[in-house]
Amino acid sequence: MQTIKxxxxxxxxxxxxxxxxxxxxxxNGIGITEVLVPGVTLSIPDQQPARLNDETLPKAVKQRTAQAVAGQTWIDLAMQEVGDESRLFELCDLNDASITEEVEAGRVIQAMRVxxxxxxxxxxxxxxKPSSMYYKVGDPAPEGIEYWAIELDFIVS
Known part of the structure; x- marks a missing residue:
């Protein structure tokens, strides 16, 4: 028997x-049509054949992965990989991470179905990569009043 989130x-x-x-x-003491609560762990029977090809695996077992790059955040990864910021907590839960935790460059993350x-x-x-950047690393910082911070670049006297 296995468990799955x-x-x-x-x-x-x-x-x-x-x-x-x-x-x-x-x-699990549930009906086959019962609505499942996200985050709950269910017991599932072991897969019968030892060698399953990808087409016979249930959708939830097919793992999609992505690799984080420098400067990415969890909200960035949620938008990039799932297209929905409201699934941020689910993505972090799936990867045993906190939403405030820094994402190390090169970390392989598991992503849900889009x-x-x-x-x-x-x-x-x-x-x-990362999708939250509005200019590339190494490019000069954008210039102009819309990028200035008051009392840093833009001084009111």
């Missing part, structure tokens, strides 16, 4: 194969 939007059929659906429901309506956001932000 429920993610936002998961249903029991996402977590186990169709032939194990009733067994998984019985193990919702259909957020795919366009992910397509735009994923190529930008």
């Amino acid at each position: 429920v993610l936002y939007g998961n249903v029991l059929s996402d977590l186990v194969s169709e032939d194990q659906l009733f067994e998984a429901a019985d193990l 919702e259909q309506d957020k795919q366009n956001i992910v397509n735009v932000l994923r190529p930008l």
Whole structure:
């Protein structure tokens, strides 16, 4: 028997194969159509065949990973990989991290499945590394009144 953490939007059929659906429901004392609470850990039966190809794995078992770069934050990764800042806590929980924790460059993070309506956001932000930067590292800092800070660059007398 294995355990798996429920993610936002998961249903029991996402977590186990169709032939194990009733067994998984019985193990957890739930119905096969019951709404699952994100963050809850469920017991699931062991996968039957030792060699499963990617097409036979349930959606929740297929791990998507990304590698953090210098200057990224957890909110940046949530937007870049999932396209939704409201899933920040879920992303941090999945990676055993705090939202205030610094993300080390090179850290491999696990990401959740992208919702259909957020795919366009992910397509735009994923190529930008990190997606929260408005200019590239090494480029001169942008200049102009919209970038100035009062009493630092812009002094009122």
